[in-house]
Amino acid sequence: MTTLRIADGRVLRPDHTVERADVLVDQASGEILAVEPEGEGRASADDRLDAEGSLVIPGLVNAHTHVAMTLLRGYADDKPLDAWLQEDIWPVEAELTAEDVRAGARLGILEMIRSGTTAFADMYFFMPEVVAAVEESGMRALLGYGAITVGNDDEAAHQEMRDGLDFAEGYDGAADGRVSTAFMPHSLTTVGEDYLREYVPEAREAGIPIHFHANETAGEVDPLVADHDERPLEYADDIGMLADTSFLAHGVHTDRTEHELLAERDTAVIHCPASNMKLASGMAPVQAMRDRGVTVGLGTDGAASNNDLSLFDEMRDAAMLGKLAADDASAVAADAVVEMATQGGAEALGLASGRLEAGANADLAVLDLDQPHLTPDHDLVSHLTYAASGSDVRHTVCDGQVLMRDRTVQTLDEQAVLADARERAQALIDRAES
Numbered sequence: 001m002t003t004l005r006i007a008d009g010r011v012l013r014p015d016h017t018v019e020r021a022d023v024l025v026d027q028a029s030g031e032i033l034a035v036e037p038e039g040e041g042r043a044s045a046d047d048r049l050d051a052e053g054s055l056v057i058p059g060l061v062n063a064h065t066h067v068a069m070t071l072l073r074g075y076a077d078d079k080p081l082d083a084w085l086q087e088d089i090w091p092v093e094a095e096l097t098a099e100d101v102r103a104g105a106r107l108g109i110l111e112m113i114r115s116g117t118t119a120f121a122d123m124y125f126f127m128p129e130v131v132a133a134v135e136e137s138g139m140r141a142l143l144g145y146g147a148i149t150v151g152n153d154d155e156a157a158h159q160e161m162r163d164g165l166d167f168a169e170g171y172d173g174a175a176d177g178r179v180s181t182a183f184m185p186h187s188l189t190t191v192g193e194d195y196l197r198e199y200v201p202e203a204r205e206a207g208i209p210i211h212f213h214a215n216e217t218a219g220e221v222d223p224l225v226a227d228h229d230e231r232p233l234e235y236a237d238d239i240g241m242l243a244d245t246s247f248l249a250h251g252v253h254t255d256r257t258e259h260e261l262l263a264e265r266d267t268a269v270i271h272c273p274a275s276n277m278k279l280a281s282g283m284a285p286v287q288a289m290r291d292r293g294v295t296v297g298l299g300t301d302g303a304a305s306n307n308d309l310s311l312f313d314e315m316r317d318a319a320m321l322g323k324l325a326a327d328d329a330s331a332v333a334a335d336a337v338v339e340m341a342t343q344g345g346a347e348a349l350g351l352a353s354g355r356l357e358a359g360a361n362a363d364l365a366v367l368d369l370d371q372p373h374l375t376p377d378h379d380l381v382s383h384l385t386y387a388a389s390g391s392d393v394r395h396t397v398c399d400g401q402v403l404m405r406d407r408t409v410q411t412l413d414e415q416a417v418l419a420d421a422r423e424r425a426q427a428l429i430d431r432a433e434s
Contacts, residue, residue: 009051
């Protein structure tokens, strides 16, 4: 056994109290051995990360994104969702290659490591390339192929769904167990009912989690209500898509009936406030969902609709938007947002992460508190939500391995990743626009 000690800092505990302590990690198992008083047993550790003047927090969980869309960051902005997708994003994505997805995934993973994210859920295309990027980087991820049947003939539609199941079955446990998988039909409106009714039970029987977009815009909700005479999540439940191993993205246009159904089925919702604001999709009723016992995590969505992958930015957005949505300054408070970005996302993804305690995954980040915008430190939980930035992260650890030490990423060649992404992004746009 080799051990890592994160020493001389303050530690955010699961109850959101802060104490001076060291975190001792078993690097072989990737688990936290202990959170113990400063200096206790220090000489026994094989490696050490300095946390003096810093706060040790659970690694952040980006519970919904499309990581390779970093290549489209800034390509198409200031449009509503339907026009943005149909006029700009889908035509470019039709030109994507496997190599593009690998480059975009490495770029997004680099950005997340640098801003304290240790785990993410990703739905996209060429997913074996994302697996390879995760394996190389040392991060943790739940991955799935985003299956779409709309616009495909019957044979192609069946192949889409089969590809989604095959990926989930074939890659679960990859990257030494840091990759888990899910069946990911894209949404309730982009996958036909017949295909959902055929393949969702197959995923359930195989014990595969399910992740999908739902209730993102009013334009998605209204046709489903008209066609089925029930709310979208009632429709999804009738198909068997809601369960304790399911989680959905957005949930913006949900009502009380759906919140109660989500709580009853123990299905988590991933809130993506920046993307929802930028695309004018609406304000998710996060406080109402939490009040009814729904697990809520945070996601950035893709970098083409955000436009970054920093969970710190997302935390601040979630708190601010949550207050507006509820018309209540006390709604979606700082401690709730920190929980969403850590424990909530980890629970949604089925990970033993998101908390600093013995037996949990050794996924954590260390923030430098010696910053003007983090001074004075009246309330560090408040600072995490309202003041901290991804650039404050000094060290990032996942599965007990140091991914970034003193702001230098250890597992990826940063300059090579940036150069490759720039080159492939330009070539992609040139192909799409030719």
